[in-house]
Amino acid sequence: MDHLVAINQFLAHRRGRNRSIRTIEQYHYQLIELWHAWIVHHADSLDQITLDHLLAYFDYLRHGRKNHRTGGIGLSAETIGGAWRTLRAFWRYCRRRNWITEQQALWFSDDELLPRPHVPQRIRPVLTDDALHDLLCACGQLDTAEQRYREHAIILLLAQSGMRIGELVSMRDSAMRLDDRATIIISKGGREDWAFWGSEADSAIRRYTRHRGHQGDGSVWLRLSGAPMTVSDVRKAIRHVADLAGITLPVGATVHCFRHRYAHKALDSGLDISQVSQLMRHRDIDTTLRYLREHKDRLKALHDRVRA
Structure with a gap:
């Protein structure tokens, strides 16, 4: 073959x-x-x-x-x-x-024949509130109104929903429930899941969809040409906004740092780890526990409760 x-x-x-x-x-x-x-x-x-x-x-x-x-x-x-x-x-x-x-x-x-490569579990940087604010402000420097509205909506949606980048580009107009601030997305493994967002992202999404220059094929996020945005398009768009804002996003986690921020916010709100796992659409709670391991302030608070 x-x-x-x-x-x-x-x-x-x-x-x-x-x-x-x-x-x-x-x-x-x-x-x-x-x-x-x-x-x-x-x-x-x-x-x-x-x-x-x-x-x-x-x-x-x-x-x-x-x-x-x-x-x-x-x-x-x-x-x-x-x-x-x-x-x-x-x-x-x-x-x-x-x-x-x-x-x-x-x-x-057989690991003895073809060993699985060791991948160290690194602590990933989390997008701070100040960095998020600077990114949103930098959207105003983009060339066209459609770009400004689109990037502003994407950044808010990533911050308020915890979506993976592939889930974001899978969004369809027909699957959105704007009154519920929700949409059906294609998650890992081709599984359909619900994703939700807050009021700021809701306003931004509505504004963007009103000002889109094309309707495309039903995809929510479109290039200026009307073609659906790809994962690479979204990454490039966010990197460009970050450059305008003077922010260096984590290498290899340009978009995933938004997801980590969302997980930390969910933990800070008082949700337990199993509830956060459901919101993050994790199949294995051990994956969610890695986000807890990376939450320095939360771990520090636990440490301070220990009496040596």
């Missing part, structure tokens, strides 16, 4: 299972720009791939691939971990279609 044919069929399969736009973009980057660009020079088809090829590929990501974000050599542990998980999903898909052998299929199941 040809590499590119198999990859495109895998991507089509994932789209058919309603994977989020962000997930599909990640799959495309990891399988086309990383994996295919490397393996095409080493094996002509899937059945020619050896374990040594896979080991050499991950070594290349660590020590040979240019990092366009830093300008250095070698990708981050987080990027390599994501590439490993995506390739494992692709590998399992290939096995179900008998495109690889049983022996090849075992490689991602």
Whole structure:
């Protein structure tokens, strides 16, 4: 089986299972720009791939691939971990279609053969109230009224809903319930979920939708051309606003820092961890606990209650 044919069929399969736009973009980057660009020079088809090829590929990501974000050599542990998980999903898909052998299929199941990359759990910076205020003010410096209204609404919505970036770009006009300040979104794994927002975001969304230059295909967030915004479009838009505001957003968490802020606000409001987990649409409460681990002020308050 040809590499590119198999990859495109895998991507089509994932789209058919309603994977989020962000997930599909990640799959495309990891399988086309990383994996295919490397393996095409080493094996002509899937059945020619050896374990040594896979080991050499991950070594290349660590020590040979240019990092366009830093300008250095070698990708981050987080990027390599994501590439490993995506390739494992692709590998399992290939096995179900008998495109690889049983022996090849075992490689991602045995840590001694193909170790899973270690990804350190880092404490991510949280967007402060002052930084949020500066971002909202900087929207007024954008070139067109539609951009000003759009970016202002997106920033408020991210801050007041805790949406993931893929969930935000999945929003549809027909799924919004403006009177309830709610919408149905496509969450991780293609699952439909509810997301909610506050009064400030509500006013901003209503203003933006009134002033959109196009109606597009029903997507809420549109480029000036009328095409739906992608995950990359939203990231670029927020980075541009941050540049205007003179703010440096966390590398690799341009949008996710809003989500962390929302989780901390939910904890500060008195919700317990299981309630916050529901609002964050986490399948595993351990994921939510990581947000608590990153909440310095909350941990400090707990520490101060301890009498040594």
